[in-house]
Amino acid sequence: MSRLLGVFIATLVIYIVLGTLIAVISRRRLRGGIRDYYVSEGRLGSFLAAMTYAATTYSSFMIVGLVGFTYTTGVGALGFEMAYYVATLGLLLIIGERVWRASRERGWVSPAQMVADLTGSRWIAPLISIIFIVSLVFYASAQLKAIGEAVAAAGGQSYYMWGVLLGLIVMLVWSSIAGIWSVAATDAFQGLWMIIAGFGLLAWLLHAAGSSGLSISEAGKILVESGHLTPSGHGGYWKPSTFTAFALPWIFFAVTNPQALQRLYMPRDRKALRDMIRWFAVFGLIYTALVTFIGLLAYALNEAGALNVGIPASVKYADRVTPSLLVLSGPVLGAVVFTSIIAAAVSTADSILLTLASSASMDLLPGSASERSRKIAGLTTIVVIGVVMAAIALARVSFIVKLSVLSSLMLLSLAPPILALIAGARVSAPFAGLAVIMGPLLVAVELAVKLPSSKSAVAAVIATFGSTPLGVPLAVWILLLSSLLTVAGLRRP
Amino acid sequence: MGWKVHLAVFIILLLLVFLPPTIGVPRGWSLYLWWVILGAVSLLYSWIAGWSSHE
Numbered sequence: 001m002s003r004l005l006g007v008f009i010a011t012l013v014i015y016i017v018l019g020t021l022i023a024v025i026s027r028r029r030l031r032g033g034i035r036d037y038y039v040s041e042g043r044l045g046s047f048l049a050a051m052t053y054a055a056t057t058y059s060s061f062m063i064v065g066l067v068g069f070t071y072t073t074g075v076g077a078l079g080f081e082m083a084y085y086v087a088t089l090g091l092l093l094i095i096g097e098r099v100w101r102a103s104r105e106r107g108w109v110s111p112a113q114m115v116a117d118l119t120g121s122r123w124i125a126p127l128i129s130i131i132f133i134v135s136l137v138f139y140a141s142a143q144l145k146a147i148g149e150a151v152a153a154a155g156g157q158s159y160y161m162w163g164v165l166l167g168l169i170v171m172l173v174w175s176s177i178a179g180i181w182s183v184a185a186t187d188a189f190q191g192l193w194m195i196i197a198g199f200g201l202l203a204w205l206l207h208a209a210g211s212s213g214l215s216i217s218e219a220g221k222i223l224v225e226s227g228h229l230t231p232s233g234h235g236g237y238w239k240p241s242t243f244t245a246f247a248l249p250w251i252f253f254a255v256t257n258p259q260a261l262q263r264l265y266m267p268r269d270r271k272a273l274r275d276m277i278r279w280f281a282v283f284g285l286i287y288t289a290l291v292t293f294i295g296l297l298a299y300a301l302n303e304a305g306a307l308n309v310g311i312p313a314s315v316k317y318a319d320r321v322t323p324s325l326l327v328l329s330g331p332v333l334g335a336v337v338f339t340s341i342i343a344a345a346v347s348t349a350d351s352i353l354l355t356l357a358s359s360a361s362m363d364l365l366p367g368s369a370s371e372r373s374r375k376i377a378g379l380t381t382i383v384v385i386g387v388v389m390a391a392i393a394l395a396r397v398s399f400i401v402k403l404s405v406l407s408s409l410m411l412l413s414l415a416p417p418i419l420a421l422i423a424g425a426r427v428s429a430p431f432a433g434l435a436v437i438m439g440p441l442l443v444a445v446e447l448a449v450k451l452p453s454s455k456s457a458v459a460a461v462i463a464t465f466g467s468t469p470l471g472v473p474l475a476v477w478i479l480l481l482s483s484l485l486t487v488a489g490l491r492r493p
Numbered sequence: 494m495g496w497k498v499h500l501a502v503f504i505i506l507l508l509l510v511f512l513p514p515t516i517g518v519p520r521g522w523s524l525y526l527w528w529v530i531l532g533a534v535s536l537l538y539s540w541i542a543g544w545s546s547h548e
Contacts, residue, residue, distance in 0.1 A: 075525050076514065082528040083510045086535045090503025093539045094496045220522045230520045231513040243514040251507070281536045289529050296525070 004331045008154040011335040015193070015343065016170060022189050023174045023182035030178045034371050037179035037378070038109050038358035042100075044184060044266040046275030051188035052180075052351070053263045053276055054283040057088075057253070058191075059348035060146035060341050062291050063198065067325075068318030070295025071311070074228035076238030078292035083247035085284055091254040092277045095422050096264055100273050103265035110355070111258040111418075112363040115436075118421040121429030125363035128414070128436055132258050132359055135407040135440070137388060140352045142404035143345035144168060144393035150341040153323035154334070161394060167346060168390045175350040175357075176382055180266065183350050190343035191283065197340030198290045204329050205297045205307075212306030219300035226313070228299055234313050241473060245466050248475040249408035252415035255422070256408075259348075259355040298325055349389070357381040397458075405465055406443055412475055413439030413482040420486050431489020435482040442478050502542075506535055 035041050044052070069077040099114075108114045112128035144167045151163025174186045209219065223229040232238055254260050267273040298321065301307035309324050311317050322341070326334040361378035369377075417432040427435075446464045454460035467474050509531055513524055 075528070078525065078528050079510060079513060082532050083507060085532050086503060086506045086510055089535045089539045090499065090507070093503070094499050216522070224521050229522065229524055231517050231524065238514055240511075240514045243511070247511070278540050281539060285529070285532045285536055288532070293525070 002155075004327065004334050005155045007331040008335040008338055011339045012166075012342070015339050019170070019174060019186045019189055020177075022185045023177040026181040026185035027178040029181045034361065034374050034378075035107065035109050037375070038354065038361075039103075039262060039265040040180050040184070040268075042104050042265060043268045044180075044272060044276075045268055046272045046279070048184045048188055049263070049267045049272050049276035050279035050283070051191045052184040052266075053260070053280040054287075055187035055191035055194065055344070055347035056259050056263065056351040057280070057348075058194070058284065058287055058344065060143055060150075060345040062287060063194065063337070063341055063344055064146060064149075064319055064322045066288075066291045067295040067298070068311075068321035069315070070228075070292045071299045071309075071321045072234065072313045072315045072318045073237040074223075074226075074230065074233035075292065075296065076231065076233045076243060077295070078288065079231075079238070080243060080246040080250070081288050081292070084250035084253060085281075085288060087251040088254045088284075089277070089281055091252070092264075092280075095255070095419070096273060096277055097270070098422055099261070099264040100267060100270075108265055110359040110362040111261045112359055114261075115418060115421060115432065116363070119427060119429040119432050121432075122367060124429050124433050124436075127433055129359040129363035131410065131414070131436060131440055133356055133385070135410040136258075136352050136356060137385060138392065139404040139407045140349045140385070141389040141392035143349035143352075144171075144389050145396065146345045147342050148393060148396065149319070149323070150338050150345075153326070154338050160396060164390055164393045167342065167349075167393075168386055170342075170346055171350040171353060172382065172386050174346070175354045176379065180354060183354055184266075187347045187351065190347040193336075193343045194340045194347075195283065195287055195290075197337045198287060198294070200333050201325065201329065201337050202290055202294055202297075204333055205294060205301065205325075208301055208307050209297065212301070212304065214301065214304050214306055218304070219297060222300045222303050223296055226299070226303065228296060237315065241468060242466065245468075245473045245475060248473065248479070249412050252412060252419075253408070255418050256411040256414045258359060259351045261418075262355050262358070294325075295321070353382055353385060353389075356385055403461060406461060409465065409475060409478065410439040410443050412478045413437065413442075415479065416483040416486040417489075420490070426491040427486055428489040428491055431485050435485040435489070438482045438485065439478050442474060442481070446474055502538060503535070506531055506538075 030036060066077055106117055112125040115128055116122050116125035144164050147167035148160040148163035152160040174182050220229060227234040267276050298309055299313065302309040311321050311324050326337050357378040360381040361374040365374060365377055414436050417427055417435045420427050443464060446467050447460055450460040450463045454463055469477060513527060519527055
């Protein structure tokens with residue numbers, strides 16, 4: 001057994017024991033009702049509300065994908081993340097209090113229930129619920145795959161399956177012990193782990209730069225020459241159309257992703273809501289600036305010969321950068337950061353799992369279903385979707401990650417009707433229904449068009465994400481058509 | 494301040510995020526700082542101005 005693997009296993013045991021202890025203790029706050037189980041009956045305090053929002057939003061993509069993406073393409077990766085960040089803060093500021101207040105008055109549990117209530121039509125809830133499940137199951141599976149990859153990188157390829165199964169068990173246990181209470185409490189623990197590990201990695205890279213005599217200004221010169229610190233990026237990757245294709249689907253994340261929207265139901269009072277948004281913003285800014293700086297510095301150190309990362313600056317190798325850095329960083333730091341990848345993946349995936357369970361129990365069952373039936377449906381959904389996620393992750397194909405990126409495109413069409421309804425407009429249910437299916441429909445059509453001319457299914461998915469029918473990015477088409485249908489469905493008060 | 498002012502402020506901030514890939518400047522660490530500072534301005538705005546009207 002390598003030294004890294006030994007320390008990694010010890011760190012992992014500490015992480016799992018501490019997290020499980022926190023989850024068990026959080027049961028004291030659980031009262032037992034279905035609204036309490038999924039959204040805490042709106043009783044989360046400032047700290048838990050902020051940390052669960054941050055840890056749910058920032059997945060393993062940050063410390064693995066974004067570090068590698070910045071290393072291989074340049075600072076444009078920070079730009080598109082900042083588009084998400086600025087837009088999310090704006091949306092939370094404008095709609096946050098309205099959604100929070102209405103959720104308390106109307107007793108909402110799931111986001112699809114909110115749309116059904118605001119359109120006055122119950123049939124739209126199952127439609128949206130199915131879109132959520134189809135779109136997010138790949139995103140959640142990608143998190144399980146990230147856990148498998150982290151364990152495989154630390155211990156060897158044969159450990160991949162054990163990593164996926166371990167991740168699945170941790171998610172199932174932590175999300176079912178006390179519902180949102182155990183998810184929020186473990187999210188807080190995992191969020192702190194993620195940011196501490198990120199700072200540890202940065203400190204090690206700065207130490208490596210100092211030891212080799214590479215100053216920040218010299219690193220800057222290297223990065224300008226390679227294109228990393230230019231708007232067009234390394235190899236001209238960040239064309240305006242590419243930047244738009246990446247940024248646009250994430251701009252509406254706060255309202256289109258149910259695990260994010262549902263968190264607005266949870267703060268216990270106005271102060272907790274305000275603090276949730278403020279401290280999520282602090283966490284997000286620090287974490288985003290941190291991981292992108294790590295990616296840039298790692299590239300400069302590699303080019304200067306101060307660190308042998310050994311990964312070419314090509315986007316297809318992006319996910320290999322962080323594991324390579326961790327192997328170089330030594331067993332203790334490597335184990336802490338490897339565990340932070342697992343923490344980031346678990347905190348995102350168990351939140352998605354619980355949100356999908358809430359959607360299944362509130363939106364797929366008839367209105368007359370008893371609370372007991374809803375609880376059983378929710379728990380069944382957690383187990384069934386968990387097993388499906390693991391099965392997809394065990395296939396271990398890059399296709400999953402690419403499909404998870406498409407989830408943001410599929411969910412994008414929810415933005416116009418949801419924003420209109422939150423703003424107080426009356427949108428007829430048939431038009432709202434047509435608007436929300438524009439995302440999955442256009443993505444499916446585009447995939448069908450791309451498949452015959454692509455070398456593989458993966459290539460078709462990548463081509464779909466970056467496709468520009470009639471010269472306009474697909475994301476713009478989805479937003480445009482969904483907006484037109486929403487406007488067409490507006491009714492007079 | 495009402496929601497229209499917030500909307501206008503955040504649309505401007507978002508357009509400023511899209512500015513570098515569109516016009517091709519700045520370069521170097523200034524570009525990194527450009528995006529970080531825009532994030533910091535959004536944070537400060539939502540922290541101070543965004544909630545002050547309600548309090």
